[in-house]
Amino acid sequence: MISAAAPLFATDVYRRRLERAAAIGRDAGLDALLVTPGPDLRYLVGSRAESFERLTCLVVPTDGKPASVVVPTLELASLKGSAIADLGLPVHEWVDGVDPHTLVTDMLPAGARVAVTDAMPALHLVPLAERLRSVPVLATAVIRELRMIKDDAEIDALRRAGAAIDRVHARMPELLVAGRTEAEVADAISAAIVEEGHTGAEFVIVGSGPNGADPHHEVSDRVIETGDIVVIDIGGPVEPGYNSDSTRTYSMGEPDARIAEQYAVLEDAQRAAVAAVRPGATAESIDAAAREPIAAAGLGEAFVHRTGHGIGLSVHEEPYIVAGNRTVLEPGMAFSVEPGIYLRGAWGARIEDIVVVTEDGCEPLNTRPHGLTVL
Template identity: 50%
Template sequence: MTHDPQLYPADRIVRAQKAAADAGLDALLVSPGPDLRYLTGYEAQPLERLTCLVAPAYSAPFLVVPLLERPAAEVSPAGALELEIIGWQETDDPYALVASRLPSGIRRIGLDNHMWAEKVLAFRDAFPGAEQALAGDALAGLRIRKSEAEVRALNEAATAIDAVHLSMGQWLRAGRTEREVGKDIADAIIGAGHATVDFVIVASGPNGASPHAEVSDRVIQPGDPVVVDIGGTMPSGYCSDSTRNYCVGEPPEEYLRAYGVLLAAQTAQTQSVVPGMTAEQLDAIGRDLIAGEGYGDYFIHRTGHGIGLDTHEEPYIVAGSQRVLEPGMAFSVEPGIYLPGKYGARIEDIVVCTETGGERLNVTSRELRILA
């Protein structure tokens, strides 16, 4: 857990309160998860007991925690904020406690997007006259533009996951199962400095045609192309995500042609990032190139997603999105080509939009890596 004041600055709650007011919300109620960590630095455990940051639009915020969790909250970065931390006893009703501390006449409250349904319904009962809305609609505008400290944290995460890809030859070879390789990769993700492993995709041969294939007991065969998509969360709370492609022995000619098209598309997209373009325009750069080479029907997902304290967050790089890219936005660029029953390929880098263009945080080679 980090106490870096630059990564979790004290003014975030104030900015969130202003965003709530601008969105017509009387208060934000934020339970454990990325929004709470973003606002306070507190990585609270998601428990059946209520932990909740209460941020009224026009009065002092406070943090409600189970009494047994208050010591952990106080030693977290939240303890360094000018924030009242209220512990509730096992026999208390924490939802009534929150309602009693808020100004009367609450009409519209924003609940964080990942709040458990049982807590949403309990707050509905505690505020029977209030409309419930998504806090994420107000908070997304804050989280979508990363500070310099956040970009440094994402760069640290990218460097760590790059180190795992550079070592892939130690584990990925014919005769091993995807599951065996995946376990070694997961151990290496922790070894590279991550606090947790979020996902490991080792999709060999025909499994590579499924973008989110789970590791299986399939034995990797000579000549198999293999998609390796891996990511984790660093102690800072910020995430990594990178996909590279390998082949165990000589790859099929058809695969090499498709891979060349994919590499050209992903390179063109990462080189084209510039503030002022829309997410849809960036998506189209790669999609049009892939379609022009006859693989349009095999690029079956969006180009990318934002990344930060969540692996997937705003902005989404997808057709139809008029979201304008701005400096500080961080997102994946990951076009793919998937040939059903045969194989697939995806190349993924995390890119940060800067004042002058795009900066790739993942810097390992994007070329197909052939392993003996």
């Protein structure tokens, strides 16, 4: 028996998500969706179960029959706090010695065409494919259509996450101090992330001086010096699991004129990209809006990554704001806008806000100043 502890959102939210997932899957010619632990399972039923060698799987038929859950008795407690009990979903327990993959496929019609979540380990995908005698397709196209459009409760969670990470950036004068190593600063920031309302620090990037020219530099034992430009990219989840992600760039003392001039170009690029966000625009058009000012200033080759990524239960999810992505923006989509310039061996800078598409534009969820903050 699964505890009926309060799920992350109201039960009807999860019921609608399951119904919608089944409908989209049916329209795609699928017989069922198979969802193992990960963000998709959390999205559909609120379960925080983790993936182990024993199979836990949500089976979502597309023919109108109720979804059901296959779970090892040993890990039944992992479903507590989800919406599974309130939804009344059948739960099929299994113990060691039982073949759980056959338990799943026996629920499906002969020759079933199924889709699996992209978080499914090969440890389970391969046995399921063997029993189905076919290779499942990815459920990404089905699930992303749901997860890309945030509802009001999700947007509220993202707002709270954005405000929480803004409070951490506001504390940089006490956290980012010359004479400390990047690792020491990162430890202080990680503690502040939790103090300001996150359940943990998902990532902390402290890129000082030449390390700032590496967009995915994390931390090192380099001592931060007066005169350094420092990239601080931080984020983490707030309950019920929705993430923050915000980058600001700091100057340890007054920057020289050339750096200030180039940083101003980055500010223009980030401002232009946010201004371009509206329903009907494409993801790639936002990327183009960010690149135009940077390229015009002769810094195009210094902008080495996409302009943004979707955010929610995952830090990186659809829609990706990148050239070639013709996804049309709709109200409720949430993503980062984060152009950067990176001058190898010298310094780097990035400005990142999370925005939510509204009916007539967008709502930025981060409100800290975008300028090169002097500490």
